[in-house]
Amino acid sequence: MSRAWLIAAPLLLAGCATSSLVLMPDDEGHQGSVAVLEANGKPTEAVISEQSRTKLGDATPNSKPLGADGLKKDEAALLTNLPPPAKSFLLYFDQGTVNLVPSSAGVLANLRAEIASRSGPEVEVIGHTDTVGSAEDNDKLSVRRAEQVLEWLVSQGFDRSEMSAVGRGERDLKVATEDNTDNAANRRVEVIVR
Template structure:
């Protein structure tokens, strides 16, 4: 199975495989890491788990039932592969903003993130923005889910007022799930009261 961390590399590899014939080229993940692996499954080989391929800048011929990756390094890319990589969009950028407890008011120090986001968005034509709101574990889960959505909507509203097109912004509230800093229930934590903004 492919780990979530390797997803970016696998997508790039799938795109490149169409140009490179019956072979697969694995790249770094979007964040520059090389963690993760990819399973290649051929139902005719009688191996339901498939063969595992891992390693950045490896090329694997997709023939036979035991494909083996060969390291080629960044310098070993073919011209068409390098051209395709150069045409890929930049990796997503992430911004985090924090909130005053039980409000949609930004905490001191987070205002500057709005300006940084504005500069980044304007330098990235065609970008889309995903805003995900969270809370800490103080309060009931249902209440926190609503509060997290309100936080995401608050940031969207501010961006729209600044001239961001509303059609490129999506919002989601996830309440006290996916804590950045795991804590017991009813624990105040400023690092968990946040929105995460992904620009891609």
């Protein structure tokens, strides 16, 4: 009985030892890497850092170039099904107000089109201020800016449950300045569409 188990065990291990990894550059062309931290329960320190296909499970992974054939049909289909990358929009405001600068009006139209084009969108609205005024007032102003954008999106027919709005006050300046500095680039709302 136990002897039969001893014979069967390596076969079972072999049966599940066929996981594989295909590593590719990201959409911007940067080649990242994947570390194999454990193989078959044992710690390893291997790092795969080239475009390659690797059979997983060995302590020293044997990576092969993707070669002329490149991706298999199933793999190419899988990549086609990846959601689009998150997209970020910046809207700018007049000093001390929730009024958009005129040049940001066109960005609103692009933002609306982007959300409408996505399936199951999530929209994160983050308000910011410059350093004019107190930190407390700027916290409030940044929230009002973010909520103003969110309310506009609601008025355009988007579901509130798709969206969130937060204010970061003067904590995350786009351009570092001294306190009480008027700066148009810092008076902004970032909208991330996923």
